[in-house]
Amino acid sequence: MHEEDVERGPLDGVRVVDLTTSLGAYTGRLLSDLGADVVRVDLDGDRLPRPGVFTEAGKARVTAGRAGLEDLLGTAQILLTSEGPAALRARDLHPEDVVRRHLGLVHVSVSPYGLTGPYADRPASDLTLLAAGGLLALAGDPDREPVRPWGEQSTVIAGAHAAVAALLALLTLEATGRGQVVDLSAQEAVAHSLENAVQCLDLEGVLRNRAGSGPLEAGTGLFRCADGWIYLVGGLGGRPLAWSAITEWLLDNGITEAEALRDERWGERSWRRSPDAATEFRSMFERFAVHRTKDELYEDGQRRGISIAPVATPADLLANPQLTERGFFREVTVDGRDLVFPGPPYRFAGSRVGPRSTPDRSGTDEGITA
């Protein structure tokens, strides 16, 4: 394989025009990672809120007027936007009109609720989309209000689905020469992330509600340790997992009352799922864990065949031996700032893939300076 092939990336030759807000910004980032030429266009006189730096790696930045934008769209295969239909229409960027002007363009429209329907133009945010799509109702403690996950996950959910859709449409475009509209609803994307909650209701009439950090089962869940928490899976669905290994682990470390965990009732679903069982296990395990760090417990437990994980902080991840040995983190320069980024979600043996620095393209491409 030639080195230049590796450098080019699997989406070499694809140009993407990115007009997204934070809602759709991850899509262009994923496409840039894969070698597409992603151009973020700041429209003259327009003040779209600028997404955070994480989604902007690798994207070229240009300012253009309407005519310049249309010229650029004539050279692109994909247009990304993430506003509702009325806002797009006000800019003369409604997808129906855009693909009529540019027959060979895929307009990937990520929008809060999709381009049609009674809520299509409702104002929205990450929190309201997680609520509208049903994910928020599953998160939190039962005695408190539902609570959202960190990091605007609706943008990850919608952005990743939109990247899948963009590539499906690109395959069609390159096979037939014909562009089209992709109409992605962030609400629907969130509703695609509810695990089995909708099926539980349909098949068993059971409504899933928020249940804290996990199901109530002895040996499963968060446990305190010397420097934070670990997550232990000592049982799934009422069945014990590596139970004897966990028992021996405690016994080997002087928790003598763990002998009781050999009693056969710990194999019974009804006992394992009782509050008494969970409390009894917790008191034993935390007496052991409180003197040990997340990393000690992680490495020791895993070597005994136990499913245990540290509740990692960003600092923990930056020092994680697995990630550092694999060279996961990358240094990139985005809009003049030198930053450390997580590497890409995947590695290609035959192509260079991952976050890239902002390209320097001043005066290199007439399509860009239009």
Place this chain on the structure above:
Amino acid sequence: MTTGLPLEGVRVADFTWVGAGPFLTKPLADHGADVIKIESRTRTDPIRSMAPFRDGRPGVDRSGYFANRNSSKRSICLDLKHPAGRRIALDLIVRSDVVANNFTPGTMKRLGLDYETVRAIRPDIIYLEMPMQGTEGPYRDFRGYGLTIAAAGGLLGLSGYRDRPPVGTGTNYPDHVPNPLHAAVAVLAALRNRRRTGRGEYIELAQLESTVNAIGPAIVAGAAGAHPERSGNDDPVAAPHGVYPCSGDDTWCAIGVFDDAQWHALVAVLNAPPWAALGDLAQALDRRERRRELDELIAAETKAWDADDLATALTSAGVPAAPVRDADGVLNHDPQLAAREHWVWLDHPVMGPSVYDGIPYRMSRTSGRLRAPAPLLGADSHDVCTRLLGMDDKTYSELAREGVVG
């Protein structure tokens, strides 16, 4: 017969099971790929035995958890440890464009189905592995599930109330969002590259690395010296911003106020309560400073509102708002999802009509569709062996009798 779907003509030899893998091959199948699940009768996919079940009765063909992630696919059962079973698998791979698995590292090698072996018979194959931690490195053999990947990957620790331990998303989030979707992106990009260059690809998606990207901004910030932490429903900019109680049991409305105009609109919708007129709430920074107090004052007002009425009033006035929908809400009571026909009912031969997640996007020319309900275990063994692989009926019957196939 042509389907007109984007992946018509693409075949996937799908060795994935449980959570993340099957949700990767589902969008491929729903967009026209012939996805053939290779399953085992003796060691069935664990998710076939996970609730919910039709009428609560367990059975390998009764799980909605399994069905929802396996629409539009076919299923064959093979004994991969039997030489004849392995030969059939290789025969299938030769006729496939993509091979996918999410086994622990080394499993495909032990089965004689590793990338080097496969590439020798199908040089342009796109071969995807989804190990937990990666195929090499000091933790390569560490095990886990969706929830432990969320913990190790940083999402769990950052998600929850400020004053309590982490709670996360309440789901096995990595299995439903970052890992399957990132994997689908990778496979489709590799397919595109192969169509241009003729080259296949080996793709390794370490589920930990994929999941860390879901909190990518926290890593960038952490590396720059910041310490991102749990912040409940607070927003770095917006205030008030949160989930407020409404009339009825456990009923909530999510509201975010991002600028002064939205603040004035919120006050107007709440009928201008006296506290809202206080001068020290006019500035965004002051509202943010006093957000805890504001949350209580707003909650006292919203308790009298129906959540849907409040969201309608607020969004009509330009304020981002939405009722907190539970599964019943999204399935049965959301006018927007209903108008978009999001949910799909498919008539499954054992489960009967049952609900599947729809595709969250429509394509104006080549929209995907859930073409068939999830396959019964081994439903397509005979068809795949005889029609696709050209096996004669007699050989098939003998292999079926030996338990190699079927």
